[in-house]
Amino acid sequence: MDSSYDVVIAGGGPVGALLALALGESPLSLLHVDSAEAGTGTRAGIGTGAGAERPIALSHGSRLLLDRYGVFRRIHNTPILTIHVSQRGGFGRTLMRADDYALPALGYVAAYSAIRAAMAGESKSAPLIGRVTAWSDAPAGLSVSLQLPDAGHREVQTRLLVLADGGASEMRASSPPKGAASAGVSRIRDYAQSALVAQVQAEKPHRNTAYERFTPQGPLALLPNDEGYAMVWCTRAEEALELREMGDRAFLDRLGARFGARLGKFVACSKRQSFPLALRYLTAGTAPRVIAIGNAAQTLHPVGGQGMNLGLRDAWELAASILKRLSVLDQPDFSAGFMAQRSADRRAEISLTDSLVRVFSHPDRLVGAARGAALMAIDTLPRARRLLAAAMMYGLRSGR
Numbered sequence: 001m002d003s004s005y006d007v008v009i010a011g012g013g014p015v016g017a018l019l020a021l022a023l024g025e026s027p028l029s030l031l032h033v034d035s036a037e038a039g040t041g042t043r044a045g046i047g048t049g050a051g052a053e054r055p056i057a058l059s060h061g062s063r064l065l066l067d068r069y070g071v072f073r074r075i076h077n078t079p080i081l082t083i084h085v086s087q088r089g090g091f092g093r094t095l096m097r098a099d100d101y102a103l104p105a106l107g108y109v110a111a112y113s114a115i116r117a118a119m120a121g122e123s124k125s126a127p128l129i130g131r132v133t134a135w136s137d138a139p140a141g142l143s144v145s146l147q148l149p150d151a152g153h154r155e156v157q158t159r160l161l162v163l164a165d166g167g168a169s170e171m172r173a174s175s176p177p178k179g180a181a182s183a184g185v186s187r188i189r190d191y192a193q194s195a196l197v198a199q200v201q202a203e204k205p206h207r208n209t210a211y212e213r214f215t216p217q218g219p220l221a222l223l224p225n226d227e228g229y230a231m232v233w234c235t236r237a238e239e240a241l242e243l244r245e246m247g248d249r250a251f252l253d254r255l256g257a258r259f260g261a262r263l264g265k266f267v268a269c270s271k272r273q274s275f276p277l278a279l280r281y282l283t284a285g286t287a288p289r290v291i292a293i294g295n296a297a298q299t300l301h302p303v304g305g306q307g308m309n310l311g312l313r314d315a316w317e318l319a320a321s322i323l324k325r326l327s328v329l330d331q332p333d334f335s336a337g338f339m340a341q342r343s344a345d346r347r348a349e350i351s352l353t354d355s356l357v358r359v360f361s362h363p364d365r366l367v368g369a370a371r372g373a374a375l376m377a378i379d380t381l382p383r384a385r386r387l388l389a390a391a392m393m394y395g396l397r398s399g400r
Protein backbone atom coordinates (compact mmCIF):
# COMPACT_ATOMS: atom_id res chain seq x y z
CA MET A 1 0.00 0.00 0.00
CA ASP A 2 1.35 3.44 -0.98
CA SER A 3 1.33 6.43 1.32
CA SER A 4 -0.09 8.90 -1.21
CA TYR A 5 -2.88 8.78 -3.84
CA ASP A 6 -4.53 11.22 -6.26
CA VAL A 7 -8.01 10.03 -5.27
CA VAL A 8 -9.33 8.01 -2.32
CA ILE A 9 -12.88 6.60 -2.67
CA ALA A 10 -14.65 5.57 0.57
CA GLY A 11 -17.43 3.08 -0.19
CA GLY A 12 -17.81 0.17 -2.62
CA GLY A 13 -21.57 0.28 -3.14
CA PRO A 14 -22.83 0.72 -6.71
CA VAL A 15 -21.98 4.44 -6.71
CA GLY A 16 -18.40 4.16 -5.41
CA ALA A 17 -17.86 1.10 -7.63
CA LEU A 18 -19.00 2.96 -10.77
CA LEU A 19 -16.63 5.84 -10.00
CA ALA A 20 -13.75 3.40 -9.46
CA LEU A 21 -14.54 1.70 -12.78
CA ALA A 22 -14.74 5.02 -14.63
CA LEU A 23 -11.37 6.16 -13.22
CA GLY A 24 -9.80 2.73 -13.59
CA GLU A 25 -8.26 3.39 -17.02
CA SER A 26 -6.91 6.86 -16.12
CA PRO A 27 -3.33 7.67 -15.12
CA LEU A 28 -4.55 8.58 -11.60
CA SER A 29 -3.38 6.66 -8.56
CA LEU A 30 -6.51 5.45 -6.84
CA LEU A 31 -7.28 3.91 -3.45
CA HIS A 32 -10.75 2.38 -3.16
CA VAL A 33 -11.82 1.29 0.33
CA ASP A 34 -15.03 -0.50 1.30
CA SER A 35 -16.15 -1.72 4.68
CA ALA A 36 -18.14 -4.69 3.28
CA GLU A 37 -17.42 -7.55 0.90
CA ALA A 38 -18.89 -7.00 -2.60
CA GLY A 39 -22.07 -8.91 -3.33
CA THR A 40 -23.37 -8.84 0.23
CA GLY A 41 -27.11 -9.30 0.71
CA THR A 42 -29.32 -12.33 0.91
CA ARG A 43 -31.10 -13.73 -2.12
CA ALA A 44 -34.85 -13.39 -1.98
CA GLY A 45 -36.66 -16.69 -2.13
CA ILE A 46 -40.19 -17.89 -1.55
CA GLY A 47 -40.23 -20.81 0.82
CA THR A 48 -36.46 -20.71 1.44
CA GLY A 49 -36.92 -18.85 4.68
CA ALA A 50 -34.46 -16.26 3.39
CA GLY A 51 -35.24 -12.59 3.96
CA ALA A 52 -35.88 -10.57 0.83
CA GLU A 53 -33.23 -8.14 -0.30
CA ARG A 54 -33.83 -4.68 -1.66
CA PRO A 55 -34.92 -4.73 -5.31
CA ILE A 56 -33.67 -1.90 -7.49
CA ALA A 57 -35.45 -0.49 -10.53
CA LEU A 58 -32.61 0.70 -12.75
CA SER A 59 -33.69 3.39 -15.19
CA HIS A 60 -32.96 3.23 -18.90
CA GLY A 61 -30.45 6.05 -18.34
CA SER A 62 -28.59 3.95 -15.73
CA ARG A 63 -28.49 1.07 -18.17
CA LEU A 64 -26.76 3.33 -20.70
CA LEU A 65 -24.17 4.36 -18.07
CA LEU A 66 -23.53 0.79 -16.96
CA ASP A 67 -23.31 -0.38 -20.58
CA ARG A 68 -20.25 1.83 -21.09
CA TYR A 69 -18.31 -0.38 -18.68
CA GLY A 70 -19.75 -3.72 -19.74
CA VAL A 71 -21.55 -4.02 -16.39
CA PHE A 72 -25.18 -4.11 -17.47
CA ARG A 73 -24.87 -7.36 -19.45
CA ARG A 74 -23.67 -9.07 -16.24
CA ILE A 75 -26.72 -8.03 -14.19
CA HIS A 76 -29.50 -10.57 -14.00
CA ASN A 77 -32.60 -8.39 -14.55
CA THR A 78 -36.25 -8.28 -15.55
CA PRO A 79 -37.22 -5.56 -18.05
CA ILE A 80 -40.13 -3.27 -17.15
CA LEU A 81 -42.29 -2.82 -20.25
CA THR A 82 -45.22 -1.05 -18.57
CA ILE A 83 -45.55 1.13 -15.47
CA HIS A 84 -48.99 1.31 -13.86
CA VAL A 85 -49.55 4.14 -11.35
CA SER A 86 -52.76 4.38 -9.28
CA GLN A 87 -54.08 5.50 -5.91
CA ARG A 88 -56.04 3.46 -3.41
CA GLY A 89 -59.54 4.67 -2.68
CA GLY A 90 -59.50 7.25 -5.47
CA PHE A 91 -60.08 7.55 -9.20
CA GLY A 92 -57.42 8.10 -11.83
CA ARG A 93 -54.53 5.95 -12.98
CA THR A 94 -51.80 6.30 -15.54
CA LEU A 95 -50.01 3.81 -17.76
CA MET A 96 -46.62 4.20 -19.44
CA ARG A 97 -45.42 1.74 -22.05
CA ALA A 98 -41.92 1.22 -23.44
CA ASP A 99 -43.38 0.87 -26.95
CA ASP A 100 -44.64 4.46 -26.81
CA TYR A 101 -41.02 5.65 -26.53
CA ALA A 102 -39.51 3.13 -28.96
CA LEU A 103 -37.33 1.72 -26.18
CA PRO A 104 -36.58 -1.91 -25.29
CA ALA A 105 -37.75 -1.21 -21.69
CA LEU A 106 -38.67 1.64 -19.36
CA GLY A 107 -36.37 0.20 -16.68
CA TYR A 108 -34.92 -3.02 -15.28
CA VAL A 109 -35.51 -4.76 -11.96
CA ALA A 110 -32.41 -6.26 -10.35
CA ALA A 111 -31.34 -7.31 -6.87
CA TYR A 112 -29.00 -4.87 -5.11
CA SER A 113 -26.45 -7.67 -4.59
CA ALA A 114 -26.60 -8.59 -8.30
CA ILE A 115 -25.67 -5.02 -9.24
CA ARG A 116 -22.75 -5.02 -6.81
CA ALA A 117 -21.58 -8.43 -8.01
CA ALA A 118 -21.72 -7.32 -11.67
CA MET A 119 -19.60 -4.28 -10.91
CA ALA A 120 -17.10 -6.39 -8.99
CA GLY A 121 -16.97 -8.79 -11.95
CA GLU A 122 -16.01 -5.99 -14.37
CA SER A 123 -13.46 -4.22 -12.17
CA LYS A 124 -9.78 -5.10 -12.39
CA SER A 125 -9.20 -4.97 -8.63
CA ALA A 126 -11.47 -5.42 -5.62
CA PRO A 127 -11.68 -2.54 -3.12
CA LEU A 128 -9.45 -2.75 -0.07
CA ILE A 129 -11.54 -3.97 2.88
CA GLY A 130 -11.54 -1.35 5.63
CA ARG A 131 -13.14 1.90 6.80
CA VAL A 132 -12.28 5.50 6.18
CA THR A 133 -12.70 6.95 9.66
CA ALA A 134 -11.55 10.58 9.44
CA TRP A 135 -9.60 13.13 7.49
CA SER A 136 -7.73 16.35 8.18
CA ASP A 137 -5.92 19.01 6.17
CA ALA A 138 -2.33 18.19 5.25
CA PRO A 139 0.31 20.31 3.49
CA ALA A 140 -0.26 18.67 0.08
CA GLY A 141 -3.97 17.90 0.31
CA LEU A 142 -5.66 15.69 2.88
CA SER A 143 -4.54 13.11 5.35
CA VAL A 144 -7.06 10.25 5.47
CA SER A 145 -7.33 7.80 8.40
CA LEU A 146 -8.14 4.19 7.60
CA GLN A 147 -9.06 1.28 9.84
CA LEU A 148 -8.01 -1.97 8.15
CA PRO A 149 -8.93 -5.38 9.58
CA ASP A 150 -5.49 -6.81 8.78
CA ALA A 151 -3.25 -3.78 9.30
CA GLY A 152 -5.03 -1.70 11.96
CA HIS A 153 -4.85 2.09 11.74
CA ARG A 154 -3.16 3.66 8.67
CA GLU A 155 -2.82 7.22 7.34
CA VAL A 156 -2.60 8.06 3.62
CA GLN A 157 -2.34 11.39 1.81
CA THR A 158 -4.65 12.30 -1.04
CA ARG A 159 -5.52 15.19 -3.34
CA LEU A 160 -9.25 14.34 -3.31
CA LEU A 161 -11.40 12.24 -0.98
CA VAL A 162 -14.73 10.98 -2.38
CA LEU A 163 -17.32 9.87 0.16
CA ALA A 164 -19.52 7.17 -1.40
CA ASP A 165 -20.15 5.52 1.95
CA GLY A 166 -23.95 5.40 1.76
CA GLY A 167 -26.89 6.69 3.77
CA ALA A 168 -25.34 5.93 7.14
CA SER A 169 -22.25 7.97 6.26
CA GLU A 170 -20.51 8.78 9.53
CA MET A 171 -18.56 11.58 7.90
CA ARG A 172 -21.68 13.39 6.67
CA ALA A 173 -23.13 13.53 10.17
CA SER A 174 -23.44 16.95 11.73
CA SER A 175 -21.43 15.57 14.65
CA PRO A 176 -18.95 13.24 12.96
CA PRO A 177 -16.79 10.78 14.93
CA LYS A 178 -14.06 12.34 17.08
CA GLY A 179 -11.19 13.59 14.97
CA ALA A 180 -13.20 13.57 11.70
CA ALA A 181 -14.17 16.70 9.84
CA SER A 182 -17.81 16.89 8.66
CA ALA A 183 -18.54 16.50 4.95
CA GLY A 184 -21.11 19.28 5.07
CA VAL A 185 -24.41 20.33 6.60
CA SER A 186 -27.15 17.71 6.50
CA ARG A 187 -30.90 18.32 6.43
CA ILE A 188 -33.13 15.49 7.59
CA ARG A 189 -36.87 14.85 7.21
CA ASP A 190 -38.04 11.79 9.09
CA TYR A 191 -41.06 10.34 7.25
CA ALA A 192 -41.94 8.07 10.19
CA GLN A 193 -42.31 5.38 7.53
CA SER A 194 -40.43 2.15 6.87
CA ALA A 195 -40.07 0.23 3.62
CA LEU A 196 -41.04 -3.39 3.95
CA VAL A 197 -39.32 -5.55 1.35
CA ALA A 198 -40.38 -9.08 0.37
CA GLN A 199 -40.69 -11.42 -2.55
CA VAL A 200 -44.38 -12.17 -3.26
CA GLN A 201 -46.41 -14.21 -5.72
CA ALA A 202 -49.90 -13.45 -7.01
CA GLU A 203 -52.39 -15.46 -9.02
CA LYS A 204 -51.79 -13.34 -12.12
CA PRO A 205 -48.41 -13.16 -13.89
CA HIS A 206 -46.64 -9.82 -14.04
CA ARG A 207 -46.29 -9.47 -17.83
CA ASN A 208 -43.32 -7.18 -17.17
CA THR A 209 -45.50 -4.55 -15.52
CA ALA A 210 -44.35 -2.52 -12.50
CA TYR A 211 -47.11 -1.25 -10.21
CA GLU A 212 -46.85 1.87 -8.04
CA ARG A 213 -49.94 2.26 -5.87
CA PHE A 214 -50.25 5.29 -3.62
CA THR A 215 -52.11 4.75 -0.37
CA PRO A 216 -52.72 7.19 2.51
CA GLN A 217 -50.17 5.22 4.60
CA GLY A 218 -47.45 5.33 1.90
CA PRO A 219 -46.67 4.03 -1.61
CA LEU A 220 -46.68 0.31 -2.41
CA ALA A 221 -44.59 -0.91 -5.36
CA LEU A 222 -44.67 -4.35 -6.97
CA LEU A 223 -41.80 -4.89 -9.38
CA PRO A 224 -41.71 -7.82 -11.82
CA ASN A 225 -38.99 -10.45 -11.42
CA ASP A 226 -38.31 -14.16 -12.01
CA GLU A 227 -40.08 -15.27 -8.88
CA GLY A 228 -43.18 -13.09 -9.19
CA TYR A 229 -43.03 -9.62 -7.69
CA ALA A 230 -40.43 -7.85 -5.60
CA MET A 231 -42.47 -5.80 -3.15
CA VAL A 232 -41.47 -2.46 -1.62
CA TRP A 233 -44.30 -1.46 0.72
CA CYS A 234 -43.77 1.87 2.43
CA THR A 235 -46.00 2.42 5.42
CA ARG A 236 -46.05 3.86 8.92
CA ALA A 237 -43.15 2.53 10.96
CA GLU A 238 -45.41 0.77 13.52
CA GLU A 239 -47.45 -0.94 10.81
CA ALA A 240 -44.27 -2.06 9.01
CA LEU A 241 -43.06 -3.70 12.20
CA GLU A 242 -46.40 -5.48 12.65
CA LEU A 243 -46.45 -6.62 8.98
CA ARG A 244 -42.89 -7.90 9.25
CA GLU A 245 -43.62 -10.04 12.27
CA MET A 246 -47.10 -11.44 11.43
CA GLY A 247 -47.73 -14.87 9.88
CA ASP A 248 -47.51 -15.22 6.09
CA ARG A 249 -51.24 -15.83 5.52
CA ALA A 250 -52.29 -12.79 7.52
CA PHE A 251 -49.64 -10.74 5.73
CA LEU A 252 -50.82 -11.82 2.27
CA ASP A 253 -54.41 -10.91 3.17
CA ARG A 254 -53.33 -7.44 4.34
CA LEU A 255 -51.32 -6.97 1.15
CA GLY A 256 -54.36 -7.92 -0.95
CA ALA A 257 -56.57 -5.50 0.99
CA ARG A 258 -54.09 -2.65 0.47
CA PHE A 259 -53.18 -3.35 -3.16
CA GLY A 260 -56.59 -4.41 -4.46
CA ALA A 261 -57.68 -7.31 -6.67
CA ARG A 262 -55.90 -6.32 -9.92
CA LEU A 263 -53.48 -9.28 -9.70
CA GLY A 264 -55.90 -11.76 -8.12
CA LYS A 265 -54.99 -13.14 -4.69
CA PHE A 266 -51.50 -13.00 -3.25
CA VAL A 267 -50.51 -16.62 -2.64
CA ALA A 268 -46.93 -16.75 -1.28
CA CYS A 269 -44.29 -14.53 0.28
CA SER A 270 -40.76 -14.64 1.65
CA LYS A 271 -39.72 -13.31 5.04
CA ARG A 272 -39.92 -9.54 5.22
CA GLN A 273 -37.15 -7.00 5.87
CA SER A 274 -37.71 -3.40 6.84
CA PHE A 275 -35.71 -0.22 6.19
CA PRO A 276 -36.48 3.01 8.08
CA LEU A 277 -37.11 5.91 5.69
CA ALA A 278 -35.96 9.50 5.89
CA LEU A 279 -34.81 12.17 3.50
CA ARG A 280 -31.22 13.27 4.26
CA TYR A 281 -29.20 15.57 2.08
CA LEU A 282 -26.31 17.98 2.18
CA THR A 283 -27.40 21.59 2.00
CA ALA A 284 -24.09 23.40 2.12
CA GLY A 285 -20.86 22.80 0.25
CA THR A 286 -18.60 19.98 1.31
CA ALA A 287 -15.18 20.72 2.79
CA PRO A 288 -12.49 21.58 0.23
CA ARG A 289 -11.02 18.44 -1.40
CA VAL A 290 -13.93 16.30 -0.15
CA ILE A 291 -16.88 15.33 -2.33
CA ALA A 292 -19.92 13.27 -1.30
CA ILE A 293 -21.85 11.30 -3.94
CA GLY A 294 -24.75 8.83 -4.01
CA ASN A 295 -26.53 8.18 -0.72
CA ALA A 296 -23.72 9.90 1.19
CA ALA A 297 -24.86 13.15 -0.49
CA GLN A 298 -28.61 12.45 -0.58
CA THR A 299 -30.70 9.58 0.72
CA LEU A 300 -34.19 9.63 -0.79
CA HIS A 301 -37.47 7.89 -0.06
CA PRO A 302 -37.66 4.87 -2.43
CA VAL A 303 -40.91 6.08 -4.07
CA GLY A 304 -40.30 6.27 -7.81
CA GLY A 305 -37.03 4.30 -7.38
CA GLN A 306 -34.61 7.15 -8.06
CA GLY A 307 -31.88 7.00 -5.35
CA MET A 308 -29.40 4.73 -7.06
CA ASN A 309 -30.14 6.17 -10.48
CA LEU A 310 -29.29 9.64 -9.17
CA GLY A 311 -26.17 8.32 -7.40
CA LEU A 312 -24.91 6.65 -10.59
CA ARG A 313 -25.28 10.00 -12.38
CA ASP A 314 -23.27 11.62 -9.56
CA ALA A 315 -20.49 9.08 -10.07
CA TRP A 316 -20.49 9.42 -13.84
CA GLU A 317 -20.37 13.22 -13.77
CA LEU A 318 -17.69 13.26 -11.09
CA ALA A 319 -15.52 10.89 -13.13
CA ALA A 320 -15.92 13.17 -16.18
CA SER A 321 -14.98 16.28 -14.10
CA ILE A 322 -11.96 14.59 -12.56
CA LEU A 323 -10.67 13.39 -15.93
CA LYS A 324 -11.17 16.84 -17.46
CA ARG A 325 -9.48 18.72 -14.60
CA LEU A 326 -6.74 16.36 -13.42
CA SER A 327 -4.33 19.13 -12.55
CA VAL A 328 -6.71 21.04 -10.25
CA LEU A 329 -8.27 18.25 -8.15
CA ASP A 330 -6.74 19.63 -4.99
CA GLN A 331 -7.88 23.20 -5.64
CA PRO A 332 -10.54 24.16 -3.08
CA ASP A 333 -12.97 25.26 -5.78
CA PHE A 334 -13.01 21.83 -7.47
CA SER A 335 -15.37 20.32 -4.87
CA ALA A 336 -17.52 23.48 -4.71
CA GLY A 337 -17.74 23.51 -8.53
CA PHE A 338 -18.86 19.89 -8.60
CA MET A 339 -21.51 20.52 -5.94
CA ALA A 340 -22.85 23.44 -8.01
CA GLN A 341 -22.82 21.35 -11.19
CA ARG A 342 -24.90 18.58 -9.59
CA SER A 343 -27.29 20.75 -7.60
CA ALA A 344 -30.07 21.11 -10.23
CA ASP A 345 -30.41 17.33 -10.81
CA ARG A 346 -30.19 16.61 -7.09
CA ARG A 347 -32.67 19.30 -6.08
CA ALA A 348 -35.17 18.19 -8.73
CA GLU A 349 -35.09 14.54 -7.57
CA ILE A 350 -35.22 15.46 -3.89
CA SER A 351 -38.24 17.70 -4.34
CA LEU A 352 -40.06 15.26 -6.65
CA THR A 353 -39.73 12.28 -4.29
CA ASP A 354 -40.45 14.40 -1.22
CA SER A 355 -43.58 15.90 -2.84
CA LEU A 356 -44.81 12.48 -4.01
CA VAL A 357 -44.57 11.11 -0.47
CA ARG A 358 -46.33 14.09 1.08
CA VAL A 359 -49.02 14.79 -1.53
CA PHE A 360 -49.98 11.15 -2.02
CA SER A 361 -50.08 10.47 1.74
CA HIS A 362 -52.34 13.47 2.38
CA PRO A 363 -55.63 12.30 3.94
CA ASP A 364 -57.75 15.26 2.69
CA ARG A 365 -60.46 14.19 0.17
CA LEU A 366 -59.97 17.33 -1.92
CA VAL A 367 -56.27 16.58 -2.24
CA GLY A 368 -57.27 13.02 -3.18
CA ALA A 369 -59.51 14.33 -5.97
CA ALA A 370 -56.70 16.57 -7.23
CA ARG A 371 -54.34 13.56 -7.28
CA GLY A 372 -56.89 11.58 -9.30
CA ALA A 373 -57.27 14.45 -11.75
CA ALA A 374 -53.47 14.68 -12.09
CA LEU A 375 -53.15 10.95 -12.80
CA MET A 376 -55.92 11.18 -15.40
CA ALA A 377 -54.33 14.23 -16.99
CA ILE A 378 -50.99 12.44 -17.24
CA ASP A 379 -52.76 9.47 -18.78
CA THR A 380 -54.63 11.47 -21.40
CA LEU A 381 -52.03 14.12 -22.30
CA PRO A 382 -49.25 12.55 -24.35
CA ARG A 383 -46.81 15.39 -23.59
CA ALA A 384 -47.32 15.09 -19.81
CA ARG A 385 -46.86 11.34 -20.04
CA ARG A 386 -43.73 11.71 -22.13
CA LEU A 387 -42.21 14.14 -19.61
CA LEU A 388 -42.96 11.83 -16.69
CA ALA A 389 -41.57 8.83 -18.56
CA ALA A 390 -38.39 10.75 -19.51
CA ALA A 391 -37.94 11.79 -15.86
CA MET A 392 -38.18 8.15 -14.75
CA MET A 393 -35.91 6.90 -17.53
CA TYR A 394 -33.18 9.54 -17.53
CA GLY A 395 -33.69 11.81 -14.49
CA LEU A 396 -35.60 15.06 -14.21
CA ARG A 397 -32.82 17.24 -15.60
CA SER A 398 -32.24 15.04 -18.63
CA GLY A 399 -33.50 17.69 -21.01
CA ARG A 400 -34.72 14.93 -23.33
Ligand SMILES: Cc1cc2nc3c(=O)[nH]c(=O)nc-3n(C[C@H](O)[C@H](O)[C@H](O)COP(=O)(O)OP(=O)(O)OC[C@H]3O[C@@H](n4cnc5c(N)ncnc54)[C@H](O)[C@@H]3O)c2cc1C
Binds near residue numbers: 133293308
Ligand atom coordinates in the same frame (compact mmCIF):
# COMPACT_ATOMS: atom_id res chain seq x y z
C1 LIG B 1 -36.21 -0.49 0.10
C2 LIG B 1 -35.38 0.30 -0.88
C3 LIG B 1 -35.65 0.23 -2.23
C4 LIG B 1 -34.91 0.99 -3.14
N1 LIG B 1 -35.23 0.92 -4.47
C5 LIG B 1 -34.53 1.68 -5.35
C6 LIG B 1 -34.86 1.65 -6.75
O1 LIG B 1 -35.79 0.96 -7.18
N2 LIG B 1 -34.13 2.41 -7.61
C7 LIG B 1 -33.11 3.21 -7.16
O2 LIG B 1 -32.49 3.91 -7.99
N3 LIG B 1 -32.77 3.25 -5.85
C8 LIG B 1 -33.45 2.52 -4.94
N4 LIG B 1 -33.11 2.55 -3.62
C9 LIG B 1 -31.97 3.39 -3.19
C10 LIG B 1 -30.61 2.68 -3.40
O3 LIG B 1 -30.57 1.46 -2.69
C11 LIG B 1 -29.48 3.59 -2.93
O4 LIG B 1 -29.65 4.87 -3.50
C12 LIG B 1 -28.11 3.04 -3.38
O5 LIG B 1 -27.87 1.77 -2.80
C13 LIG B 1 -27.00 4.00 -2.97
O6 LIG B 1 -25.76 3.48 -3.37
P1 LIG B 1 -24.43 3.98 -2.67
O7 LIG B 1 -23.32 3.26 -3.37
O8 LIG B 1 -24.41 5.45 -2.60
O9 LIG B 1 -24.53 3.50 -1.14
P2 LIG B 1 -24.63 2.02 -0.54
O10 LIG B 1 -25.30 1.11 -1.49
O11 LIG B 1 -25.23 2.16 0.83
O12 LIG B 1 -23.10 1.56 -0.37
C14 LIG B 1 -22.25 2.21 0.56
C15 LIG B 1 -21.01 1.31 0.76
O13 LIG B 1 -20.06 2.04 1.59
C16 LIG B 1 -19.55 1.18 2.58
N5 LIG B 1 -19.12 2.03 3.71
C17 LIG B 1 -19.89 2.57 4.70
N6 LIG B 1 -19.13 3.33 5.51
C18 LIG B 1 -17.85 3.25 5.05
C19 LIG B 1 -16.61 3.82 5.47
N7 LIG B 1 -16.54 4.62 6.55
N8 LIG B 1 -15.48 3.53 4.77
C20 LIG B 1 -15.54 2.71 3.66
N9 LIG B 1 -16.70 2.14 3.22
C21 LIG B 1 -17.84 2.41 3.90
C22 LIG B 1 -20.74 0.25 2.90
O14 LIG B 1 -20.31 -0.96 3.49
C23 LIG B 1 -21.32 0.02 1.50
O15 LIG B 1 -20.65 -1.05 0.86
C24 LIG B 1 -33.84 1.81 -2.68
C25 LIG B 1 -33.55 1.87 -1.32
C26 LIG B 1 -34.31 1.13 -0.41
C27 LIG B 1 -33.99 1.20 1.06
